[in-house]
Amino acid sequence: MGALDGVSVLDCSEPRGHFAGKLLAGLGADVIKIEPPGGDVGRSYGPFLHDQPGPERSLYWWHYAAGKRSLALDLHSADGIELFLQLTADADVVLETWQPGRGRPFDPIALSEHFPELIVISLTPFGQTGPWRDHAWSDAVGLALGGPMGSTGYDNIPGAPPIRPTEHHASHISGYFAATAACTALYERQDSGLGQHIDIAMHECLGFTIESSAPWALYERHPLIRQAGRHAGPQPTEPWQYPTADGRLINIFGMPRSEASWLALVAFIQERGMGENLSEYELLDGRKRQLGLQQPSVAVMLDDIAEFIAAHEAEEIYAGAQAAGAAWSIIRTPDECLADEHWRARGFFVDVEHEERDLTVTFPGAPYILSETPWTHGRRAPLLGEHTREILCGQLGLSDDEFGALVSAGVAQ
Amino acid sequence: MTDSEPNTRPPLDGVRVVDFTWIVAGPTCTRLLGDLGAEVIRVENEQTLDSIRFGRPHPNGFDPPDSGAMFNWLDRNKRSITVNARHPDGLDLIKRLIRVSDVVVENYSSRILENWGLSYEEQRAENPQIIYVSLSGFGHSGPQRDYSTWGPTAQALSGLTAMSGLPEAPEPAGWGYSYLDHMAGFTAAAAITAALKHRRDTGQGQWIDLSQVETGMALTGSATLDFTVNGRRYRETGNPPGNRSVWPQAAPHNTYPTAGDDNWIMITCTSDAEWESFCEVSDHPHWRTDRRFATLPARLRHEDELDEQIGSWTAGQDGRALMQRLQAADVPAGVVQNGVDLVVSDPQMKAREWTVTRNHPVIGEHLTDGLQIHFSRTPAHRDRPGPRLGEANHYVFAELLGLSDERIAELQINGALG
Numbered sequence: 130m131g132a133l134d135g136v137s138v139l140d141c142s143e144p145r146g147h148f149a150g151k152l153l154a155g156l157g158a159d160v161i162k163i164e165p166p167g168g169d170v171g172r173s174y175g176p177f178l179h180d181q182p183g184p185e186r187s188l189y190w191w192h193y194a195a196g197k198r199s200l201a202l203d204l205h206s207a208d209g210i211e212l213f214l215q216l217t218a219d220a221d222v223v224l225e226t227w228q229p230g231r232g233r234p235f236d237p238i239a240l241s242e243h244f245p246e247l248i249v250i251s252l253t254p255f256g257q258t259g260p261w262r263d264h265a266w267s268d269a270v271g272l273a274l275g276g277p278m279g280s281t282g283y284d285n286i287p288g289a290p291p292i293r294p295t296e297h298h299a300s301h302i303s304g305y306f307a308a309t310a311a312c313t314a315l316y317e318r319q320d321s322g323l324g325q326h327i328d329i330a331m332h333e334c335l336g337f338t339i340e341s342s343a344p345w346a347l348y349e350r351h352p353l354i355r356q357a358g359r360h361a362g363p364q365p366t367e368p369w370q371y372p373t374a375d376g377r378l379i380n381i382f383g384m385p386r387s388e389a390s391w392l393a394l395v396a397f398i399q400e401r402g403m404g405e406n407l408s409e410y411e412l413l414d415g416r417k418r419q420l421g422l423q424q425p426s427v428a429v430m431l432d433d434i435a436e437f438i439a440a441h442e443a444e445e446i447y448a449g450a451q452a453a454g455a456a457w458s459i460i461r462t463p464d465e466c467l468a469d470e471h472w473r474a475r476g477f478f479v480d481v482e483h484e485e486r487d488l489t490v491t492f493p494g495a496p497y498i499l500s501e502t503p504w505t506h507g508r509r510a511p512l513l514g515e516h517t518r519e520i521l522c523g524q525l526g527l528s529d530d531e532f533g534a535l536v537s538a539g540v541a542q
Numbered sequence: 543m544t545d546s547e548p549n550t551r552p553p554l555d556g557v558r559v560v561d562f563t564w565i566v567a568g569p570t571c572t573r574l575l576g577d578l579g580a581e582v583i584r585v586e587n588e589q590t591l592d593s594i595r596f597g598r599p600h601p602n603g604f605d606p607p608d609s610g611a612m613f614n615w616l617d618r619n620k621r622s623i624t625v626n627a628r629h630p631d632g633l634d635l636i637k638r639l640i641r642v643s644d645v646v647v648e649n650y651s652s653r654i655l656e657n658w659g660l661s662y663e664e665q666r667a668e669n670p671q672i673i674y675v676s677l678s679g680f681g682h683s684g685p686q687r688d689y690s691t692w693g694p695t696a697q698a699l700s701g702l703t704a705m706s707g708l709p710e711a712p713e714p715a716g717w718g719y720s721y722l723d724h725m726a727g728f729t730a731a732a733a734i735t736a737a738l739k740h741r742r743d744t745g746q747g748q749w750i751d752l753s754q755v756e757t758g759m760a761l762t763g764s765a766t767l768d769f770t771v772n773g774r775r776y777r778e779t780g781n782p783p784g785n786r787s788v789w790p791q792a793a794p795h796n797t798y799p800t801a802g803d804d805n806w807i808m809i810t811c812t813s814d815a816e817w818e819s820f821c822e823v824s825d826h827p828h829w830r831t832d833r834r835f836a837t838l839p840a841r842l843r844h845e846d847e848l849d850e851q852i853g854s855w856t857a858g859q860d861g862r863a864l865m866q867r868l869q870a871a872d873v874p875a876g877v878v879q880n881g882v883d884l885v886v887s888d889p890q891m892k893a894r895e896w897t898v899t900r901n902h903p904v905i906g907e908h909l910t911d912g913l914q915i916h917f918s919r920t921p922a923h924r925d926r927p928g929p930r931l932g933e934a935n936h937y938v939f940a941e942l943l944g945l946s947d948e949r950i951a952e953l954q955i956n957g958a959l960g
Contacts (some may be wrong), residue, residue, distance in 0.1 A: 132736035157734045174770040187736055189789055241918065256916070259893035265874040269785065269795065273808035274888075277799075279880030280718030290797040290806050291878045292715040294706035295788050301761050303914075304727035310915045312735035313578055315817040317553040317920055320740045327918040333896060336884050337914055340566060340719035341597070345880030346609040347897065347909040350580065350599045353718070353880065357711070358703065361718035363598070366835070368681065369694065370713045380698040380712060383690065399761030444891075456679075456690040460714065462776035463701035463762040464769035471686040477756050491770040495735045496760040498681070500662075501748035502740050 131157015132502035136315060138222040139163060139213070140197065141204065144171045145268070145331065146252050147193035148297065148304035153222070153311060154196035155495065155504045157309040158364070160199040161520060163204065166542035169194075169512045178486075182536040184513050192492065195481065196507020198519075199516035201542035204234040208540045216523050222248045222311050230263040236239075248314040248324040252307045256330030263284070271299035275335025278340050282355035284365065291355060303331040345522070358460075364514050367428070370460065371435045373528055377443040382432060382454020390454030391418065397449040403437045450488035467491070479506045514542040552579020553920040557738065560585060560636070560642040561620065564592035566693065566720055567754060568677055569616045570727025575734065576619030577913055577922045583938060584622045585636060586931060588960050595931070601905055607931040608904040612859065614928035618890075618910055620899075622929035623938045624960050627658045631958035639944050640668045640786070645734055645831030649677040649726075653688045658781035662749040671747040673737045675730050681753030691754060693720025700758025705765065707782040714782060727762070728752040764789060786845065793841035794820070797878060798853045806878040807861050809868065811850065816840065824855060862887075885909065902927040925940040935959065 133361050136158040140150040154160040162169070173182065174189035184190075203209040211233070217223060223240065227233030238257070241249040251257060254266040272278050272293045310327045318324055337343070345351045345363060353361035356369040359382065369382045385391040391413070398404035411417045419425040438446055443459045450457035455529035461467075472478060479494040495504040519539060521527045535541040557580040561572045569592075577581040587594065594616060595607040602609060636661075640646060645763060646665060648655055654662060655676070662674050672918075676682050679691025682736050697703045697717055708715035741747055745840040761767070768774045781788075785808065787795035794810040800807050811817040814837070821830035822957045829851070834844040841848055859875040868875035884891055891897070896912035906929075913922045937943045938960075953959045 132740040134740075156732075170790075174764075174792065175791070176764060176774075178771060186918060188767040189764050191769055192628050204782070209684060231567060231662045238918070256894060257892050259890045261890040264869050264876075265872050267792070267795075267810040267812055267874040269787075269810050270808050270874045270876040273797070274632045274876035276879060276884055277717070277719075277721070277884065278808070278878050282715050282718065285707070285938075286690045286708065289708060290710075290785060290799075292706055292708065293785050293797075293808070294702065294715075294717060294721075295783065296702075296762060298721075298761070302725070302728070304915045305725070305732050308732045309574065309578075309728070309735050310917075312732060312739050312918065313553045313915070314920075316735060316739040316742060316833065317549070319739065320918075321549040323548055323919065325917055325919040326919070329914060330890075330894065330916075332890060333894070333912045334914045336891070336896065338721070338724045338912060338924075339881055340724065340938050341612055342719065342881030344615040345599060345619060346885045348611040348905075348913060350882050350886060351599070352882045355715075355718055358713050358716040370716075372712070377696075379696055382694045383692050427798070430951060451686070451689045454690065456692050456923065458691070458698040460697040460698040460703050460716075461701055462704045462781075463759070463765040464775045465758055466699070466701055466762075467766070467770070471680060471683060471684045471689075472756070473760070474684040475681055475753070475756070477753075477759065486561055488771075490767065493763055494756075496729050496752075496757045498751040499737065499748055500750070501746055502737070517668055539792060 131500055131505060133158035133312070134498060136222065137161070137220045139216060139220045139367065140222060141223065141225045142252070143226045144174065145254070145300045146224055146304070146307065147171055148300045149252055149307035150197060150224055151193050151195065152304055152308035154507055157502065157505065160197040161200050162203050162511065164513065166203055166539055172513070175451045190202035191490065194510035195492065196505065196540050197511060198516035198520070199511035199514055201517050202541045207510055208535060208538070210234055212521065212525065216520070217244055217247060217503060220247065221315065221524055222250065223254065224250045224307065226252050229257055229265045238326050241324065244324065245518045246318070246322065246324045248311060248318065250307055250310055250327045250329065252303060252329045252331065254330070255332050257328045268297050268299045271335065275299065275332050276339040276342060280339055280353055280361035281354060284354065284356040299331050300334060303329060303334040306334045309378045316535055332525050362421065365423070367423065367431055373438055373440040373443040373446060374440055375442040378460040379438050379443060379446050380458045380460055382420070384420060385453065385455045386415055386532055387454070388413060388415070394455050397453050398437050401438065402439070402442065406433045481506055483507050485508045517541050518529070548919060549921055552922055553917060554578040557645065558643040558769060559583065562646070562648035562650065562655070564649065565594060566616065567722035567726045568647055569594070571677070571730040571734070572620060572647055573616055573618060574728065574731040579922065582620040582640070583934060584617065586622055586624050587626050588624055588874055589626070591732045596882060598733060601908065604881065611905065611908070612894060613898060614902055614905055614908070615910070616697065617928040618924060619931050620928045621934035622931055623935050624932040626958055627660070628727070629958040633659055635939070635943065635953070635958065638667045639938065640672060642942060643669070643672070644738070645673045645675070647675045647677070647730065649768040652676070652678045652680065652682045652814050666747070667762050668825045671741060671745060673734060673741065673747050674766070675734060675750045675752060677726055677730050677752045677754065679754045681756065684752050691722040694720045694760055696754040701757045701762045701765065702758050704776065705762070705782055708784045709780045713935065716921055722754050722758050726752060726757045729757045791838065791842060793838060793845050794848055794852055795947055796849050798856040800856050800864060800877070801858050805861045807856060807864055807875060808878060809873065809875045811873065816873050816887055817841070818869065819874045822869055823873065826851070869939065875905060900925065900927060902929065
């Protein structure tokens, strides 16, 4: 049983809301993904199964639509919106992502007023109000305007631009706010019996995702310097990423704080015949090891550490440093994460059957382990319109003839 | 309020959170819960203060523990008590607080609460309906549960660091801040609110075990599936791609320089219609008929030339004016803004009152930033500044837990408080 067991969600989202819907499905809600006949635009996002595009071959869709049902219904048609309103009468949550002035098929605020118990979430780039509310948007434009890119880039490559991390992060960030909003409003409704409309601007979500840039800006109007592979700061700081003998990189940001941990790290390095300068007496003082202050003691320390890392393999360094209590890490690519026994032991990666292809696919799994209401990956992503008939005929009671007429008219698929 | 009036209190009104969090990940979660109306009680200890209380800037002078802007930004809407969990009387007080609370959140290394005698089982013995969230780097199970992380450590291990950078650079750019501290905090807030809903249905509490690295790996779906399904390793195809598109494919899709020092605009044309509009606005309508740029596959093949020509055109132009021109033609374009831009020059944020002035007894007047979730009936709030250390001691010990003044004085003397 999931935490949102019995909650019915009508998910009308464009790709920017796909992650929000996935979170609700993982928590146990029955998420009906409403797609236009012809298919959600997300089905055209790669990568694709064996690199061949097609509406049922999008690995993006496989990931973000898993656990949802598919209702292919044209909400821009009179019949489609009428059926949608019938479904809404029995739904708990409607999730929509249309910008207010860009031809949305219904007004979410009016919908919320018409169904007082319904929770209507509008997850849009800039919110329901303001001069940018209808601005053309993409995930990358969102990350540029919203603040994350302003802190991310290179200090060691002249003229390098700010960098946008890949993989739909504007949608990831705001998806969590939409999921939290849904859960919170459902919780409140158990007491009040009332729903409401919820306006979430992705732009504002991103603005709370820039860590120390925010207080430096809010209090001092002080911009931070972008730096390669480490935190932007008010002043330049020492590098954190160092190349290994096997062509990988180690991040050394988590330097030991306690003396015991420091001595264990030094022993690990010196047992391998390196790090002579790490025995310097002043490095026993944790303040003299503190990164970010451009201290001469730290420069000496990092020279030795860089030399040690360059002479050893990443996995050995990672295991040895962590055993000493240093929070060092390997900079892994997603494919490398699958090999780590720790995530296997915790059951993070899950195998999902794609029965009609006779294929078992390994997915990244739960972002949280809930002891009593386990997160579920759910069934493989729905085929286009896979559940249209069961929803329209089974749930709304349409006859076969009525259903056939809708399909012929292109309203449903 | 009469019975006929709808409830307009913040949505988590009446929820009490015992907050053992520090640094950024845990406090991000509890800030959100506090904004939503929960009563968040930070349990602090004078011997092991949250280092964020010392973090810069200190706008009114360095006078910790209450002078730091970072702490006030991240810990608004919370209360603070000072207790020593390692003292038996302190532990007893914490247990009594758990009895009258709904949620316990902590982001210590994985054995700390267990060592104090506050494992989930021990918390449940005090309060069978408690919702306990442990937020750590590796989670509380598995062979590496004793490994430690910071935000950047977790980002590197999850794959997210490697997925951000210029393809020809010797190292990734990663993230210029602890992205996963924020994301793990948001993840925890989603899980807690779901668990509260479940508890109102069933009376059942639970333990939420959260690993920061797992929250990061959960965001790498497309790249992970490209490996598990297609066998393609991430770096095989020249990744990371800089600011060019991955999926959906688009070109142009990049940052381009504009007038001034280190100013940039992101322009992304995700359809041919957007590309055609872009060409019309660009003073270079011939780009549209140039065979190298006529179709998306052609533009992707000639992306170096495309980016070079667009960059020559944008250089020297005012970024904000260019953004408005492109937006008027419905081309997705936005200047790269940093935190100061969001606060000072962003008309959208201004129109939605993203910042408001608030007061703090030590820091004075300052700006606090926005609410992210705008409820039509039960609005969130941002009126209470970050707590001074121990400011809620009397409220919690005397009013909530019913201790006499004499007993509180005794506990101060014997080291259980403070």
